[in-house]
Structures are given as structure tokens and as C-alpha cells.
Amino acid sequence: MLKTAQNAQRNKIVVLNPKGGCGKSTLATNIAACYAERGSPPAIMDYDPQGSTMAWLERRPKDRPAIHGIAAYKRNMQATRSWQLRVPTDTLNLIIDSPAGINHDSLRELTRDASSILVPVLPSTMDIHAASRCIADLLLVAKVDRRDRKLAVVANRTRSNTKSFRRLMRFLDSLGIPIIAVLRDSQNFVHSAEMGIGLHEMQPSKVKPDLEQLDRIVAWLDGWQTRRRAPAKVAQLGSSNSGIQPGILGKPQFGSA
Ligand SMILES: Nc1ncnc2c1ncn2[C@@H]1O[C@H](COP(=O)(O)OP(=O)(O)OP(=O)(O)O)[C@@H](O)[C@H]1O
Numbered sequence: 174m175l176k177t178a179q180n181a182q183r184n185k186i187v188v189l190n191p192k193g194g195c196g197k198s199t200l201a202t203n204i205a206a207c208y209a210e211r212g213s214p215p216a217i218m219d220y221d222p223q224g225s226t227m228a229w230l231e232r233r234p235k236d237r238p239a240i241h242g243i244a245a246y247k248r249n250m251q252a253t254r255s256w257q258l259r260v261p262t263d264t265l266n267l268i269i270d271s272p273a274g275i276n277h278d279s280l281r282e283l284t285r286d287a288s289s290i291l292v293p294v295l296p297s298t299m300d301i302h303a304a305s306r307c308i309a310d311l312l313l314v315a316k317v318d319r320r321d322r323k324l325a326v327v328a329n330r331t332r333s334n335t336k337s338f339r340r341l342m343r344f345l346d347s348l349g350i351p352i353i354a355v356l357r358d359s360q361n362f363v364h365s366a367e368m369g370i371g372l373h374e375m376q377p378s379k380v381k382p383d384l385e386q387l388d389r390i391v392a393w394l395d396g397w398q399t400r401r402r403a404p405a406k407v408a409q410l411g412s413s414n415s416g417i418q419p420g421i422l423g424k425p426q427f428g429s430a
């Protein structure tokens with residue numbers, strides 16, 4: 174896709190992790206709902222044949238702020254691909270929800286021109302291994318340059334400060350990749366998904382700790398133009414842990430609701 178004047182102003186946000194069920198669609202829909210509440214209608218592009226994001230959008234109450242949906246997983250032989258994937262010209266935030274199990278070609282295609290890439294990670298050892306592989310692929314296969322600071326991790330459904338989670342934090346820290354938020358395991362996410370809304374559209378007293386974390390994510394996303402090409406700490410992929418204690422979130426609060 175060519176960078177036009179229009180999409181040079183657009184934050185292309187890709188939510189990606191080939192591991193199934195780690196919270197990609199949950200994150201993508203909540204980010205979209207948040208931008209919609211703010212006033213400028215975002216677009217959400219669903220590459221997953223399960224179509225969970227499109228289904229969420231269909232459940233969305235009509236009186237809620239608009240989100241433009243693009244079912245990228247559907248192929249229409251009657252139209253060109255670029256026509257199918259067209260985004261309204263005034264869209265400032267485009268959120269891409271990706272499927273589980275994507276191959277290297279899809280990884281390259283999805284992340285091309287991305288200005289922000291979010292990798293949600295669950296706290297289990299298997300998930301953390303998968304996330305490490307995913308990040309290695311983003312750096313080595315999709316050639317995401319760490320100096321562009323477009324890549325960040327969101328720890329999802331985090332119940333406890335486990336050894337494997339701390340290992341992931343050290344691994345990311347040695348690569349200069351931030352964990353920008355820690356989302357707790359909360360039924361709020363399940364309920365918002367069922368209702369076609371985001372947590373920002375739920376009763377504030379119920380979702381306060383979750384909103385604080387979502388706001389961190391959106392604040393990081395909003396900084397996309399200033400994040401570019403800043404010097405990052407350089408460590409060799411595969412080198413041993415740096416031993417640097419992660420300081421991005423201070424001491425995250427763990428818990429469930
Ligand atoms: N923080 C959370 N707390 C509680 N439940 C959550 C949380 N995040 C996600 N879930 C639930 O976990 C399930 C999987 O989440 P989701 O569909 O967002 O993952 P996914 O990565 O998009 O999955 P897939 O790879 O199949 O597309 C859903 O039922 C969702 O409601």
C-alpha cells in the first residue's frame with residue numbers, strides 16, 4: 174500500500190499474536206470503542222475468518238458512536254482487493270485485528286506501513302514462549318525496526334506476578350520493547366464483548382482499574398508520530414537477559430475482578 178497524504182496522518186494500529194485466545198479482538202474492539210467515544214470515527218479491519226470483531230460491531234447498539242468495519246477476511250471476486258479494503262479518507266485511527274496462526278507472509282503483509290503494533294500476551298509459560306517467538310518474527314521476518322518504537326506488549330489476564338512473566342519482562346526490556354499496560358482478568362471484558370461496546374462505555378465505577386490500563390494503551394498509541402526513529406537500547410536478539418529491571422509500569426497491580 175502506498176503512503177498517501179491521507180494515510181500519512183493515520184495511525185495504523187495492528188493487534189497481533191499468532192497465539193490464539195490471547196486477547197487480540199478484545200484489545201482491538203476496546204481501542205476502537207475508545208476512539209469512537211472521543212469523536213473521530215475509527216475504522217476496524219478484521220482479518221480473522223472467525224469474524225469476531227465484525228460480529229462485535231454487528232452487536233454494537235445503534236446509538237453508540239460509529240465505528241467503520243472492514244471484513245478483510247472476506248474475498249469478493251467482483252471487486253478489487255484495494256476496493257474491499259478501502260478506509261474512509263478522514264479516518265485517523267485504523268485498528269487491525271489479526272487471526273491466530275498467521276504465517277510469515279501474512280505477518281509481513283499485516284505489519285507493512287503499521288505505525289503501532291500491539292502484542293497481547295497471556296501470562297502462561299506457553300503463551301510467553303509464543304510471544305517471544307512472535308516478537309522475534311516481527312523483528313527478524315517483518316523487519317520491524319526497534320528504533321521506530323512502534324512495537325509494544327500488553328500483558329493480558331494477568332493474575333499473578335509469575336516467574337515466567339518476569340522472564341518475559343526481562344526479555345522485552347533487553348530488547349527495549351515496552352509492556353505498556355497490564356490488563357487484569359475481568360468479566361468486564363467478557364460483558365463488553367457480548368454487548369458490542371467498549372469498557373469506556375460501561376459504568377465507570379465498575380471498570381475504573383481497567384480503564385486506567387486502557388488509557389495507558391491509548392496514550393501510547395496517540396504518541397505514534399513522536400515515537401518514530403528515536404534511539405532505542407540495542408541488544409542482540411537471543412542474548413542473555415540484560416538484568417535490567419523493567420521500569421515502564423512501576424509496580425503493576427495484579428488481581429482479578
Ligand atoms: N482481560 C480479560 N479478562 C477476561 N476475559 C478476557 C480478557 N481478555 C480476553 N478475554 C476473553 O478471552 C477470550 C479470548 O479473547 P479474544 O477473543 O479477544 O482473543 P483473540 O486473541 O482475539 O483470540 P483468537 O486468536 O481466537 O482470535 C474471549 O472470550 C474474551 O472475552
Ligand SMILES: [Mg+2]
Nearest residue numbers: 197198221225
Ligand atoms: Mg480474535
